[in-house]
Amino acid sequence: MKLKKMLRRKKEGAVEGIVICLVLIVCLIMITLYSIQLRIAQNEKYETDEAVTIAASSAQLVDLYQYASTGENVLDCTGNGNSGGKYSQPYEATKEACRITFDRFQEHLAMSLNLSEDLTPSENTYIKKVEVHEFTIYNVMNAGVYTCTFNGSDFTETQYDPDFHTTKMIKGKERAIIQTSVYVDIEFTVEIFGKTYVIPITEYVYLKG
Amino acid sequence: MKKLISKHEGDIGIGSMIIMILTIFISIILIMAYTSWHTKLAVKDSIILTVSSYLKSVETAGYLTAEQQQELKAELQEFGLENISFEGSSLVPVAYGNRVYLHVTGRLHLQTTPSLVITDQIQFTQDSYMDVDITRKGTSFY
Numbered sequence: 001m002k003l004k005k006m007l008r009r010k011k012e013g014a015v016e017g018i019v020i021c022l023v024l025i026v027c028l029i030m031i032t033l034y035s036i037q038l039r040i041a042q043n044e045k046y047e048t049d050e051a052v053t054i055a056a057s058s059a060q061l062v063d064l065y066q067y068a069s070t071g072e073n074v075l076d077c078t079g080n081g082n083s084g085g086k087y088s089q090p091y092e093a094t095k096e097a098c099r100i101t102f103d104r105f106q107e108h109l110a111m112s113l114n115l116s117e118d119l120t121p122s123e124n125t126y127i128k129k130v131e132v133h134e135f136t137i138y139n140v141m142n143a144g145v146y147t148c149t150f151n152g153s154d155f156t157e158t159q160y161d162p163d164f165h166t167t168k169m170i171k172g173k174e175r176a177i178i179q180t181s182v183y184v185d186i187e188f189t190v191e192i193f194g195k196t197y198v199i200p201i202t203e204y205v206y207l208k209g
Numbered sequence: 210m211k212k213l214i215s216k217h218e219g220d221i222g223i224g225s226m227i228i229m230i231l232t233i234f235i236s237i238i239l240i241m242a243y244t245s246w247h248t249k250l251a252v253k254d255s256i257i258l259t260v261s262s263y264l265k266s267v268e269t270a271g272y273l274t275a276e277q278q279q280e281l282k283a284e285l286q287e288f289g290l291e292n293i294s295f296e297g298s299s300l301v302p303v304a305y306g307n308r309v310y311l312h313v314t315g316r317l318h319l320q321t322t323p324s325l326v327i328t329d330q331i332q333f334t335q336d337s338y339m340d341v342d343i344t345r346k347g348t349s350f351y
Binding site: 021032036043047 | 225261306
Protein backbone atom coordinates (compact mmCIF):
# COMPACT_ATOMS: atom_id res chain seq x y z
CA MET A 1 0.00 0.00 0.00
CA LYS A 2 2.70 2.42 1.00
CA LEU A 3 4.61 1.76 -2.16
CA LYS A 4 1.53 2.33 -4.27
CA LYS A 5 0.92 5.63 -2.53
CA MET A 6 4.47 6.67 -3.11
CA LEU A 7 4.17 5.78 -6.77
CA ARG A 8 1.02 7.83 -7.11
CA ARG A 9 2.61 10.75 -5.40
CA LYS A 10 5.59 10.62 -7.66
CA LYS A 11 3.36 10.46 -10.70
CA GLU A 12 1.40 13.45 -9.52
CA GLY A 13 4.62 15.32 -8.91
CA ALA A 14 5.81 14.56 -12.43
CA VAL A 15 2.53 15.76 -13.92
CA GLU A 16 2.79 18.91 -11.85
CA GLY A 17 6.30 19.41 -13.11
CA ILE A 18 5.16 19.12 -16.72
CA VAL A 19 2.30 21.54 -16.11
CA ILE A 20 4.62 24.02 -14.43
CA CYS A 21 7.05 23.76 -17.34
CA LEU A 22 4.26 24.29 -19.87
CA VAL A 23 2.87 27.26 -17.93
CA LEU A 24 6.40 28.66 -17.78
CA ILE A 25 6.82 28.31 -21.54
CA VAL A 26 3.46 29.96 -22.23
CA CYS A 27 4.29 32.77 -19.79
CA LEU A 28 7.67 33.31 -21.41
CA ILE A 29 6.16 33.42 -24.89
CA MET A 30 3.56 35.93 -23.72
CA ILE A 31 6.11 38.11 -21.94
CA THR A 32 8.37 38.08 -25.01
CA LEU A 33 5.52 38.97 -27.35
CA TYR A 34 4.29 41.69 -25.03
CA SER A 35 7.77 43.20 -24.68
CA ILE A 36 8.31 43.17 -28.43
CA GLN A 37 4.88 44.73 -28.96
CA LEU A 38 5.69 47.50 -26.50
CA ARG A 39 9.11 48.04 -28.03
CA ILE A 40 7.61 48.40 -31.52
CA ALA A 41 5.00 50.83 -30.19
CA GLN A 42 7.75 52.86 -28.56
CA ASN A 43 9.70 52.78 -31.80
CA GLU A 44 6.67 54.01 -33.74
CA LYS A 45 6.25 56.84 -31.25
CA TYR A 46 9.86 57.94 -31.72
CA GLU A 47 9.63 57.68 -35.48
CA THR A 48 6.35 59.57 -35.85
CA ASP A 49 7.42 62.25 -33.38
CA GLU A 50 10.68 62.80 -35.19
CA ALA A 51 8.95 62.79 -38.59
CA VAL A 52 6.40 65.40 -37.47
CA THR A 53 9.08 67.71 -36.07
CA ILE A 54 11.27 67.43 -39.15
CA ALA A 55 8.33 67.84 -41.55
CA ALA A 56 7.05 70.91 -39.68
CA SER A 57 10.51 72.41 -39.63
CA SER A 58 11.27 71.87 -43.31
CA ALA A 59 7.78 72.95 -44.38
CA GLN A 60 8.48 76.49 -43.20
CA LEU A 61 10.09 78.49 -45.94
CA VAL A 62 10.98 82.16 -45.50
CA ASP A 63 9.48 84.47 -48.04
CA LEU A 64 12.54 86.12 -49.57
CA TYR A 65 10.68 89.07 -51.08
CA GLN A 66 9.28 90.15 -47.73
CA TYR A 67 12.57 89.50 -45.98
CA ALA A 68 14.47 91.63 -48.46
CA SER A 69 11.99 94.50 -48.50
CA THR A 70 10.91 94.82 -44.84
CA GLY A 71 13.16 92.41 -42.93
CA GLU A 72 10.16 90.43 -41.69
CA ASN A 73 10.39 86.65 -41.41
CA VAL A 74 7.12 85.41 -42.82
CA LEU A 75 6.10 82.16 -44.46
CA ASP A 76 6.16 81.66 -48.18
CA CYS A 77 2.74 82.09 -49.84
CA THR A 78 3.54 81.30 -53.46
CA GLY A 79 5.47 78.03 -53.35
CA ASN A 80 8.81 79.40 -54.47
CA GLY A 81 9.63 81.83 -51.67
CA ASN A 82 9.01 84.94 -53.72
CA SER A 83 5.68 86.54 -52.88
CA GLY A 84 6.31 89.64 -55.02
CA GLY A 85 4.43 91.96 -52.68
CA LYS A 86 1.48 89.70 -51.87
CA TYR A 87 1.99 90.43 -48.18
CA SER A 88 0.57 93.91 -48.74
CA GLN A 89 -2.69 92.01 -48.21
CA PRO A 90 -1.62 90.03 -45.17
CA TYR A 91 -4.98 88.28 -44.55
CA GLU A 92 -5.10 86.58 -47.93
CA ALA A 93 -1.36 85.99 -48.01
CA THR A 94 -1.34 84.32 -44.57
CA LYS A 95 -4.22 82.06 -45.53
CA GLU A 96 -2.41 81.11 -48.71
CA ALA A 97 0.81 80.57 -46.75
CA CYS A 98 -1.07 78.26 -44.36
CA ARG A 99 -2.34 76.20 -47.28
CA ILE A 100 1.09 75.95 -48.90
CA THR A 101 2.90 75.17 -45.64
CA PHE A 102 0.35 72.51 -44.75
CA ASP A 103 0.67 70.91 -48.18
CA ARG A 104 4.42 70.83 -47.81
CA PHE A 105 4.16 69.44 -44.28
CA GLN A 106 1.84 66.69 -45.46
CA GLU A 107 4.13 65.83 -48.34
CA HIS A 108 7.24 65.58 -46.16
CA LEU A 109 5.47 63.61 -43.45
CA ALA A 110 4.04 61.17 -45.98
CA MET A 111 7.50 60.55 -47.40
CA SER A 112 9.06 59.93 -43.98
CA LEU A 113 6.39 57.52 -42.77
CA ASN A 114 5.65 55.70 -46.04
CA LEU A 115 2.14 57.04 -46.33
CA SER A 116 0.37 58.18 -49.46
CA GLU A 117 0.29 61.90 -50.27
CA ASP A 118 -2.98 62.62 -48.42
CA LEU A 119 -1.70 60.72 -45.35
CA THR A 120 -3.75 57.57 -45.89
CA PRO A 121 -1.73 54.63 -44.60
CA SER A 122 -0.35 51.99 -46.93
CA GLU A 123 -0.63 48.32 -46.06
CA ASN A 124 2.92 47.56 -45.00
CA THR A 125 3.15 49.99 -42.09
CA TYR A 126 1.94 49.71 -38.52
CA ILE A 127 0.18 53.05 -38.89
CA LYS A 128 -3.53 52.56 -39.49
CA LYS A 129 -4.91 56.08 -39.22
CA VAL A 130 -3.60 59.63 -39.25
CA GLU A 131 -5.73 62.50 -38.02
CA VAL A 132 -4.65 66.12 -38.19
CA HIS A 133 -6.50 67.95 -35.44
CA GLU A 134 -4.83 71.29 -35.88
CA PHE A 135 -2.22 72.92 -38.03
CA THR A 136 -1.70 76.60 -37.20
CA ILE A 137 0.74 79.07 -38.66
CA TYR A 138 1.74 82.28 -36.95
CA ASN A 139 3.11 85.03 -39.18
CA VAL A 140 4.76 87.55 -36.90
CA MET A 141 5.06 90.81 -38.85
CA ASN A 142 5.97 94.33 -37.80
CA ALA A 143 2.26 95.26 -37.64
CA GLY A 144 1.18 92.29 -35.55
CA VAL A 145 0.57 88.56 -35.51
CA TYR A 146 -1.44 86.93 -38.29
CA THR A 147 -2.80 83.50 -37.46
CA CYS A 148 -4.38 80.94 -39.76
CA THR A 149 -5.49 77.44 -38.78
CA PHE A 150 -6.30 74.24 -40.58
CA ASN A 151 -8.66 72.44 -38.22
CA GLY A 152 -8.69 69.05 -39.90
CA SER A 153 -11.16 69.91 -42.66
CA ASP A 154 -11.01 73.62 -43.49
CA PHE A 155 -8.71 76.60 -43.36
CA THR A 156 -10.14 79.24 -41.04
CA GLU A 157 -10.08 82.94 -41.82
CA THR A 158 -6.91 84.75 -40.84
CA GLN A 159 -6.96 86.36 -37.42
CA TYR A 160 -5.06 89.52 -36.71
CA ASP A 161 -3.60 90.59 -33.39
CA PRO A 162 -1.96 94.03 -33.54
CA ASP A 163 -0.82 93.99 -29.90
CA PHE A 164 1.30 90.81 -29.96
CA HIS A 165 -0.82 89.22 -27.24
CA THR A 166 -1.30 85.92 -29.03
CA THR A 167 -0.62 82.96 -26.79
CA LYS A 168 -0.89 79.24 -27.27
CA MET A 169 -1.13 76.31 -24.88
CA ILE A 170 1.89 74.23 -25.80
CA LYS A 171 2.33 70.97 -23.91
CA GLY A 172 0.37 72.29 -20.94
CA LYS A 173 2.10 75.63 -20.79
CA GLU A 174 0.84 78.93 -22.11
CA ARG A 175 3.39 80.58 -24.34
CA ALA A 176 3.48 83.94 -26.05
CA ILE A 177 3.97 83.81 -29.81
CA ILE A 178 6.88 86.07 -30.59
CA GLN A 179 8.25 84.43 -33.70
CA THR A 180 6.92 83.11 -36.99
CA SER A 181 6.15 79.48 -36.24
CA VAL A 182 3.95 76.46 -36.77
CA TYR A 183 1.90 74.47 -34.27
CA VAL A 184 0.87 70.92 -35.13
CA ASP A 185 -1.57 68.68 -33.29
CA ILE A 186 -1.75 65.27 -34.92
CA GLU A 187 -2.83 61.81 -33.84
CA PHE A 188 -1.57 58.47 -35.12
CA THR A 189 -3.33 55.16 -34.60
CA VAL A 190 -0.98 52.20 -34.86
CA GLU A 191 -1.83 48.53 -34.77
CA ILE A 192 0.81 46.08 -33.59
CA PHE A 193 0.00 42.35 -33.51
CA GLY A 194 -3.70 43.16 -33.28
CA LYS A 195 -3.39 45.67 -30.48
CA THR A 196 -4.19 49.31 -31.16
CA TYR A 197 -2.24 52.17 -29.69
CA VAL A 198 -3.05 55.85 -30.08
CA ILE A 199 -0.09 58.22 -30.35
CA PRO A 200 -1.01 61.88 -29.94
CA ILE A 201 1.71 64.32 -30.95
CA THR A 202 1.81 68.08 -30.51
CA GLU A 203 4.77 70.06 -31.73
CA TYR A 204 5.57 73.74 -31.90
CA VAL A 205 8.32 74.53 -34.37
CA TYR A 206 10.02 77.85 -35.06
CA LEU A 207 10.98 79.05 -38.47
CA LYS A 208 14.69 78.79 -38.99
CA GLY A 209 15.49 82.14 -40.41
CA MET B 210 7.29 -5.43 -7.48
CA LYS B 211 10.75 -3.91 -7.39
CA LYS B 212 11.03 -4.14 -11.14
CA LEU B 213 7.74 -2.31 -11.58
CA ILE B 214 8.79 0.50 -9.30
CA SER B 215 12.14 1.04 -10.89
CA LYS B 216 10.61 1.05 -14.37
CA HIS B 217 8.04 3.61 -13.36
CA GLU B 218 10.56 5.85 -11.69
CA GLY B 219 12.79 5.72 -14.67
CA ASP B 220 9.98 6.65 -17.04
CA ILE B 221 8.94 9.61 -15.01
CA GLY B 222 12.50 10.77 -14.57
CA ILE B 223 13.28 10.77 -18.27
CA GLY B 224 9.98 12.44 -19.13
CA SER B 225 10.56 15.20 -16.64
CA MET B 226 14.13 15.61 -17.77
CA ILE B 227 13.09 15.97 -21.39
CA ILE B 228 10.40 18.50 -20.51
CA MET B 229 12.81 20.46 -18.35
CA ILE B 230 15.50 20.51 -20.99
CA LEU B 231 12.90 21.53 -23.54
CA THR B 232 11.72 24.37 -21.29
CA ILE B 233 15.26 25.65 -20.80
CA PHE B 234 15.87 25.34 -24.52
CA ILE B 235 12.72 27.22 -25.47
CA SER B 236 13.50 29.87 -22.87
CA ILE B 237 16.97 30.41 -24.33
CA ILE B 238 15.58 30.66 -27.85
CA LEU B 239 12.92 33.14 -26.71
CA ILE B 240 15.44 35.26 -24.83
CA MET B 241 17.70 35.27 -27.87
CA ALA B 242 14.86 36.16 -30.19
CA TYR B 243 13.93 39.01 -27.90
CA THR B 244 17.50 40.30 -27.71
CA SER B 245 17.77 40.11 -31.48
CA TRP B 246 14.54 42.04 -31.96
CA HIS B 247 15.52 44.58 -29.41
CA THR B 248 18.92 45.17 -30.99
CA LYS B 249 17.40 45.43 -34.45
CA LEU B 250 14.88 48.05 -33.38
CA ALA B 251 17.45 50.00 -31.37
CA VAL B 252 19.92 50.10 -34.28
CA LYS B 253 17.14 51.05 -36.70
CA ASP B 254 16.18 53.89 -34.37
CA SER B 255 19.73 55.21 -34.32
CA ILE B 256 20.07 54.98 -38.10
CA ILE B 257 16.80 56.83 -38.71
CA LEU B 258 17.82 59.53 -36.24
CA THR B 259 21.22 59.93 -37.88
CA VAL B 260 19.76 60.19 -41.39
CA SER B 261 17.12 62.68 -40.26
CA SER B 262 19.68 64.88 -38.55
CA TYR B 263 21.60 65.01 -41.84
CA LEU B 264 18.49 66.18 -43.68
CA LYS B 265 18.87 69.54 -41.89
CA SER B 266 22.37 70.11 -43.24
CA VAL B 267 21.30 68.88 -46.69
CA GLU B 268 18.49 71.46 -46.65
CA THR B 269 20.92 74.20 -45.68
CA ALA B 270 23.47 73.26 -48.32
CA GLY B 271 20.79 72.75 -50.96
CA TYR B 272 22.02 69.26 -51.85
CA LEU B 273 23.94 66.30 -50.47
CA THR B 274 27.56 67.37 -50.77
CA ALA B 275 30.48 64.97 -51.18
CA GLU B 276 31.73 65.69 -47.65
CA GLN B 277 28.30 65.07 -46.17
CA GLN B 278 28.16 61.79 -48.05
CA GLN B 279 31.48 60.72 -46.59
CA GLU B 280 30.55 61.76 -43.06
CA LEU B 281 27.14 60.11 -43.19
CA LYS B 282 28.64 56.96 -44.65
CA ALA B 283 31.24 56.77 -41.89
CA GLU B 284 28.58 57.28 -39.22
CA LEU B 285 26.30 54.65 -40.70
CA GLN B 286 29.12 52.16 -41.05
CA GLU B 287 29.63 52.35 -37.31
CA PHE B 288 26.14 50.91 -36.84
CA GLY B 289 27.05 48.01 -39.14
CA LEU B 290 25.39 49.22 -42.32
CA GLU B 291 26.88 47.76 -45.51
CA ASN B 292 26.47 48.52 -49.23
CA ILE B 293 25.47 52.09 -48.47
CA SER B 294 24.05 53.93 -51.45
CA PHE B 295 22.73 57.48 -51.75
CA GLU B 296 21.06 56.91 -55.09
CA GLY B 297 17.94 59.01 -55.45
CA SER B 298 19.24 61.81 -53.24
CA SER B 299 19.62 65.36 -54.50
CA LEU B 300 23.26 65.41 -55.59
CA VAL B 301 23.25 68.71 -57.47
CA PRO B 302 22.29 72.09 -55.96
CA VAL B 303 18.53 72.64 -55.79
CA ALA B 304 17.00 76.12 -56.12
CA TYR B 305 15.57 77.86 -53.03
CA GLY B 306 12.18 76.54 -52.02
CA ASN B 307 12.35 73.38 -54.09
CA ARG B 308 12.40 69.83 -52.75
CA VAL B 309 15.56 68.10 -51.67
CA TYR B 310 15.73 64.37 -51.18
CA LEU B 311 17.88 62.21 -48.97
CA HIS B 312 17.64 58.55 -49.85
CA VAL B 313 19.76 55.99 -48.04
CA THR B 314 19.73 52.29 -48.79
CA GLY B 315 21.91 49.58 -47.35
CA ARG B 316 22.04 46.28 -45.57
CA LEU B 317 22.34 46.15 -41.83
CA HIS B 318 24.65 43.44 -40.56
CA LEU B 319 23.91 42.53 -36.97
CA GLN B 320 26.63 40.70 -35.11
CA THR B 321 26.23 42.18 -31.68
CA THR B 322 23.65 39.72 -30.35
CA PRO B 323 24.92 36.61 -28.53
CA SER B 324 25.04 33.29 -30.32
CA LEU B 325 24.43 29.79 -29.05
CA VAL B 326 26.50 27.02 -30.56
CA ILE B 327 25.71 23.46 -29.45
CA THR B 328 27.46 21.50 -32.15
CA ASP B 329 28.64 22.38 -35.63
CA GLN B 330 25.28 21.32 -36.99
CA ILE B 331 23.01 22.76 -34.31
CA GLN B 332 23.69 26.39 -33.66
CA PHE B 333 21.77 29.56 -33.18
CA THR B 334 23.75 32.51 -34.35
CA GLN B 335 22.27 35.94 -34.69
CA ASP B 336 24.35 36.92 -37.65
CA SER B 337 21.29 38.39 -39.25
CA TYR B 338 20.74 40.98 -41.95
CA MET B 339 18.11 43.63 -42.36
CA ASP B 340 17.47 45.85 -45.36
CA VAL B 341 17.37 49.55 -44.66
CA ASP B 342 15.64 51.99 -46.98
CA ILE B 343 15.10 55.51 -45.68
CA THR B 344 13.82 58.44 -47.71
CA ARG B 345 13.52 61.95 -46.35
CA LYS B 346 12.18 64.96 -48.16
CA GLY B 347 12.99 68.53 -47.28
CA THR B 348 12.96 72.04 -48.64
CA SER B 349 16.07 73.68 -49.98
CA PHE B 350 16.97 76.72 -47.90
CA TYR B 351 20.04 77.50 -49.93
